[in-house]
Amino acid sequence: MSGIPEDMMPEVVPSVPVVVQDEDKQAAIRAATYYDRVEAERAEYRRLLEQSKIALEIQIARLGDLQKLLDAERTMHASTQQLLNQKLQDCAELEATLAIERDHYENGAARLGRFEFSRDRKRNGKRSKRNGDSLPDTTGSEVEVDIASSVLASGS
Secondary structure, X not given: OOOOOHHHOOOOOOOXXXXXXXXXXXXXXXXXXXXXXXXXXXXXXXXXXHHHHHHHHHHHHXXXXXXXXXXXXHHHHHHHHHHHHXXXXXXXXXXHHHHHHHHHHHHHHHHHHHOOOHHXXXXXXXXXXXXXXXXXXXXXXXXXXXXXXXXXXXXX
16 A cells, blocks of 8 residues: 555554534634734734835925925015116116117207308308307307417417
8 A cells, every 4th residue: 555564553543522612612713814814914904004104204395495495586586676677677777767868869969960150151241250259150159269369379
């Protein structure tokens, strides 16, 4: 047969005991098994809860850092906006000043363009102009030109 010598085999084989099904014992085994399974699930849920707490703390820290960056950017933006507004105001003031100066010089240039020198005027030929005589300009005012003879003598 199998490898056991026959003289070693027992003569009478005891019968296998019949297992009596005890319902209370079976219920206790099922309850213990269920309890072990529930405890394992609880342990897993505790582990997941701890991981979630850690992840939440990390996210809260990141959110705080991002809030600080946002505040810094808002401050920088406000500062830049203030500088821009100041520069726009400065440019407007400069443009106004330049417009005033341009008007001043254009007015002066227009007046110079209308000015006539006495030597450029046509003479009627009635009499020659002498030093000390008054000459009207185009605006109607009279300017007295009085040059001392010593100045005339030194210039020639």
